[in-house]
Every structure is written in structure tokens, then in C-alpha cells.
Amino acid sequence: MLLxxxxxxxxxxxxxxxxxxxxxSSQVYGPLMGAVFVAVRCQECGRRFPLPRRVARTEVTFYxxxxxxAANKSAVETALRNALLSVPGAWTVEVRPNSKDDRWxxxxxxSGGNAIRLxxxxxxxxxxxxxxxxxxxxxxxxxxx
Numbered sequence: 001m002l003l004x005x006x007x008x009x010x011x012x013x014x015x016x017x018x019x020x021x022x023x024x025s026s027q028v029y030g031p032l033m034g035a036v037f038v039a040v041r042c043q044e045c046g047r048r049f050p051l052p053r054r055v056a057r058t059e060v061t062f063y064x065x066x067x068x069x070a071a072n073k074s075a076v077e078t079a080l081r082n083a084l085l086s087v088p089g090a091w092t093v094e095v096r097p098n099s100k101d102d103r104w105x106x107x108x109x110x111s112g113g114n115a116i117r118l119x120x121x122x123x124x125x126x127x128x129x130x131x132x133x134x135x136x137x138x139x140x141x142x143x144x145x
Contacts, residue, residue: 012040058085066122104125
């Protein structure tokens, strides 16, 4: 019954105490269960439980210093944001120009995790390539299956 209630819920909610302060747990499920569920922990009662992946929340905070006149600015920012949407958690993405050469330095981070750093050549930064490069980096960190 509790699992059915969580499947129907629109916002993440603890299955046991109905608390709304639910965060991703450090526990990782196997490949089959991990494809459907994400392990979460209630900040109010401390219990861990599975939550369907579609309910798990992703927040992306974006800090971009890409010049506004750059031709592919919005495409690159959208590709970075879309690459993170299927990975639950609160993410921070910072894009800044490198002062030494003509590249954009991308730092993707979240609390409690290692920062992922990418270097993009502005002229070659097509949206699909940025998306795939970001997804490959997330796979390398073990955040995607």
C-alpha cells in the first residue's frame, strides 16, 4: 500500500512518516532495481526507502559566463541541463571562459560528490555533442547505468 501511494505521489514524500524533506541516499540498488527506483532517505525520520525514479527530483542551478553574443550559447546550456535531468539530486553547473585559450570550462557538481570538469571548444560545441560528452562523464562517475 505504501509503495502504491508513493507511485501516485507527485512530490517526493516519506512513505512512513509523510515527511517532505526527502534526499537521495548513499545506498545504491542493483542494475535491475536501480533502473526503476532510487534510494532515498527521509530527513525527518531517518528511514531509507525506494522511490520511483520518475518522482525523484532533479534541480539544476546554472551559472553561465558564456558571452551573450556566442552563437550556440543557449544550445550548450540546454544540452548541459538536459543531460542532468535523469540524474536525481541538486546540481550546480558553472560555465566560464578559459583565459589561457579559446575554450569554455564546465564544472558540474553536487553536494557530497566529486566535481565533473569538461572543456569545450566554443565553435565545435554542438548541442548533441555536449549532451553526449556530459552523459559519458556521468557514466564514468557511476551516476548513470
